[in-house]
Amino acid sequence: MIEIDNVSKWYGDFNVLKHCTTSVTKGEVVVVCGPSGSGKSTLIKTVNGLEEFQEGDIRVDGTALKDKSTNLPKLRSRVGMVFQHFELFPHLKITENLCLGQMKVLGRDRETAMKKATALLERVGLEAHAHKFPGQLSGGQQQRVAIARALCMDPIVMLFDEPTSALDPEMVNEVLDVMVELAREGMTMMVVTHEMGFARKVANRVIFMDRGEIVEDATKDDFFGKPRSERAQQFLSKILTH
Amino acid sequence: MSYNWNWGILLEQSPEGIGSYLYTLWLGLQWTMLVAAGAWILALAVGSVLGVARSLPGRWFSPLATAYVEIFRNIPLLVQLFLWYFVMPELLPRSWGLWVKQLPNAPLYTAILGIGLYMGSRVGEQLRAGIQALPRGQMMAATAIGLTVPQAFRFVILPQAYRIILPPLTSEFLNTIKNTSVALTIGLLELTARARAMQEYSFQVFEAFTAATVLYLLLNIAVTFAMRLIESRVAVPGLGVLKK
Numbered sequence: 001m002i003e004i005d006n007v008s009k010w011y012g013d014f015n016v017l018k019h020c021t022t023s024v025t026k027g028e029v030v031v032v033c034g035p036s037g038s039g040k041s042t043l044i045k046t047v048n049g050l051e052e053f054q055e056g057d058i059r060v061d062g063t064a065l066k067d068k069s070t071n072l073p074k075l076r077s078r079v080g081m082v083f084q085h086f087e088l089f090p091h092l093k094i095t096e097n098l099c100l101g102q103m104k105v106l107g108r109d110r111e112t113a114m115k116k117a118t119a120l121l122e123r124v125g126l127e128a129h130a131h132k133f134p135g136q137l138s139g140g141q142q143q144r145v146a147i148a149r150a151l152c153m154d155p156i157v158m159l160f161d162e163p164t165s166a167l168d169p170e171m172v173n174e175v176l177d178v179m180v181e182l183a184r185e186g187m188t189m190m191v192v193t194h195e196m197g198f199a200r201k202v203a204n205r206v207i208f209m210d211r212g213e214i215v216e217d218a219t220k221d222d223f224f225g226k227p228r229s230e231r232a233q234q235f236l237s238k239i240l241t242h
Numbered sequence: 243m244s245y246n247w248n249w250g251i252l253l254e255q256s257p258e259g260i261g262s263y264l265y266t267l268w269l270g271l272q273w274t275m276l277v278a279a280g281a282w283i284l285a286l287a288v289g290s291v292l293g294v295a296r297s298l299p300g301r302w303f304s305p306l307a308t309a310y311v312e313i314f315r316n317i318p319l320l321v322q323l324f325l326w327y328f329v330m331p332e333l334l335p336r337s338w339g340l341w342v343k344q345l346p347n348a349p350l351y352t353a354i355l356g357i358g359l360y361m362g363s364r365v366g367e368q369l370r371a372g373i374q375a376l377p378r379g380q381m382m383a384a385t386a387i388g389l390t391v392p393q394a395f396r397f398v399i400l401p402q403a404y405r406i407i408l409p410p411l412t413s414e415f416l417n418t419i420k421n422t423s424v425a426l427t428i429g430l431l432e433l434t435a436r437a438r439a440m441q442e443y444s445f446q447v448f449e450a451f452t453a454a455t456v457l458y459l460l461l462n463i464a465v466t467f468a469m470r471l472i473e474s475r476v477a478v479p480g481l482g483v484l485k486k
């Protein structure tokens with residue numbers, strides 16, 4: 001589904017991604033973790049072309065990002081993305097947030113789009129808030145709307161960039177619950193997160209990044225059982241002690 | 243100072259033979275409003291293009307827009323108006339130049355063009371600031387659901403940016419109205435020109451300019467009020483909460 005092939009990226013002289021290679025197959029849930037500044041966000045944003053990269057290539061469902069003839073907006077419409085800070089469109093009502101992409105990108109009519117939006121809002125438990133604006137919802141509610149907005153586009157894969165790290169602790173679970181359910185339904189997911197509980201519950205694989213490199217790429221059991229690299233061991237012991 | 247106040251002068255006939263002095267001021271106010279409206283529409287159009295162009299990095303049109311802003315912002319408006327009115331027709335091919343000079347209402351079109359293009363550079367700067375004030379993630383989120391860059395601007399970036407810059411836009415609109423008085427130098431009989439004519443014919447300088455001042459004031463109050471109305475109509479509930 002996603003093939004990341006020897007990708008390197010620089011910001012000026014700074015080498016953010018170094019020869020990253022990995023893949024995510026259909027139905028797989030891959031968790032990406034690592035210390036702050038290690039390039040996790042950058043890596044996940046290269047997958048739908050939100051960040052450019054200088055070397056290597058990425059294929060999503062067989063479509064190569066570096067291929068000049070690739071229609072990036074079209075590809076992005078099939079890849080759902082959820083951001084750390086939600087990034088709902090604050091000037092649009094919740095339903096309009098959910099309909100915008102459906103109507104302008106997929107060409108659905110308003111009625112069809114509204115039906116889909118309502119169904120997804122119900123699914124994340126927010127149908128009562130359909131006519132509010134994002135600023136009137138709590139952080140956890142906004143992030144659930146953001147997930148629903150991505151799902152409205154019928155994505156073939158979902159990318160999450162630290163979806164719970166900007167939330168108050170009591171709201172983390174309501175978002176994780178939605179993600180766990182999604183994973184159990186077989187959605188292909190690539191998730192940057194430090195929520196190791198989530199990783200243990202639904203991840204198939206865990207990728208550990210440090211200083212722009214993929215240091216560890218292991219099945220969940222291997223990763224938590226016996227991480228090979230010292231850096232991953234240190235990282236794990238740090239975040240698991242509290 | 244001995245000055246003979248005579249407010250009755252306003253109702254006396256002006257020697258131009260078109261009605262009372264007050265009526266000539268009213269005619270002037272109409273031209274002022276016409277120029278202001280035309281120039282403001284042009285300024286919004288030009289400013290929108292400039293603001294967007296300057297927000298897209300690394301393309302040829304961004305430096306071009308920057309050059310436009312710097313040139314139009316830094317040359318006095320009066321000089322620009324003279325350039326458009328007296329110099330530009332001479333630079334055109336002869337037949338075009340003649341056609342321009344013979345246009346009926348040439349001062350009106352020139353004033354709208356000159357003031358509009360000048361104010362456009364200022365509106366463009368405001369819009370660029372408004373766009374930059376938005377979180378970077380908004381553009382990412384918009385393109386992440388598959389919107390093209392023009393669609394992202396149209397549906398996500400600009401509706402927010404315009405809301406942010408409504409207060410400064412109000413003052414730019416008021417500036418546009420005030421700047422229309424410059425048009426008297428190219429012979430447009432707008433409000434200030436009418437007040438001066440009244441002073442010259444009647445020698446009642448205080449009455450003439452007091453009346454003009456009051457009319458400008460009323461116009462600006464009306465515009466301020468209208469912009470407030472727009473502000474409250476497009477206000478988004480809970481938006482203040484989102485600001486990080």
Ligand SMILES: Nc1ncnc2c1ncn2[C@@H]1O[C@H](COP(=O)(O)OP(=O)(O)OP(=O)(O)O)[C@@H](O)[C@H]1O
Binds near residue numbers: 016036037040043
């Ligand atoms: N636009 C940019 N220009 C220059 N450097 C950048 C830019 N964006 C990110 N970086 C740098 O790239 C590195 C990787 O950033 P990235 O956001 O991918 O890290 P991360 O692993 O997601 O960290 P965090 O856990 O803090 O989110 C960081 O050192 C960051 O400072």
Ligand SMILES: [Mg+2]
Binds near residue numbers: 040041161162
């Ligand atoms: Mg990050």
